[in-house]
């Protein structure tokens with residue numbers, strides 16, 4: 503099946519499983535946006551020609567989200583949180599950097615992802631029952647690691663205390679044209695902090711959004727951008743596999759949230775849109791996200807226009 507057709511099938515299935523929530527994103531439906539400023543620390547000059555990662559400051563719009571496609575789920579039912587950053591370069595280029603609090607993804611290919619949505623129909627409170635889990639583990643052994651992580655995952659205590667992973671590998675392109683495989687991470691300056699199950703149970707819908715707004719008013723809320731440098735043998739096209747913990751990590755700069763904005767809700771954080779100096783790998787899931795996000799964007803923005 504062509505990539506676009508399969509993406510439409512996948513988005514339709516998401517709507518069937520989690521409900522059709524008009525005007526919302528079809529995944530990571532509920533979120534909150536902030537204007538931000540990224541300041542490169544100069545280290546990027548050793549790794550890439552991408553201007554915003556080499557020097558100076560760049561404007562950005564950041565959206566934090568709960569992963570559920572259902573905006574009415576309480577915050578604790580979506581332990582995986584998202585952080586989407588759109589760098590807006592002065593020359594008009596944009597670069598999206600989209601991360602979640604899980605280091606790996608649960609499907610290796612778009613076909614498996616779309617098939618898995620059928621099994622997800624039976625999930626209770628977003629988590630698979632043992633019977634479904636065994637089915638998944640037998641059929642898709644490569645998905646075991648991510649499903650185990652997601653099942654045990656505790657929500658960060660705040661959007662500002664999550665460590666967000668790009669999951670996919672990308673290439674940084676340097677001045678000699680060399681392509682260096684990297685995975686991006688956003689590290690919270692507030693430190694990584696998670697909720698225990700008792701704390702998580704008391705979280706109500708919208709608590710995370712409120713807490714972040716108060717935190718930004720109170721003081722500086724920032725994240726450090728880290729590039730994890732891949733070794734020659736590290737897989738660059740398999741989001742179900744993490745790289746070894748001891749890989750070299752390079753800090754490229756920091757992003758500071760400045761003020762709340764509604765702008766993020768209308769943006770499309772397509773992770774394949776990158777600036778010169780950063781390129782996509784051949785990861786099939788990464789490339790599948792391009793048509794899937796476009797379909798979701800067209801539906802939600804079309805619905806907003808009809809409502810207005």
Ligand code: HEM
Nearest residue numbers: 527528529530565584586600601602615771794795798799
């Ligand atoms: C088969 C693979 C995937 C599909 C089909 C998919 C689907 C979607 C869709 C339809 C949206 C809403 C897009 C919009 O309306 O703008 C979305 C948002 C999002 N996805 Fe995925 N996704 C996939 C993989 C991933 C992976 C691997 C990550 C990990 C980084 C991820 C993180 C996010 C985040 C953080 C958002 C919210 C972005 C925002 O705030 O606009 N997704 N996804």
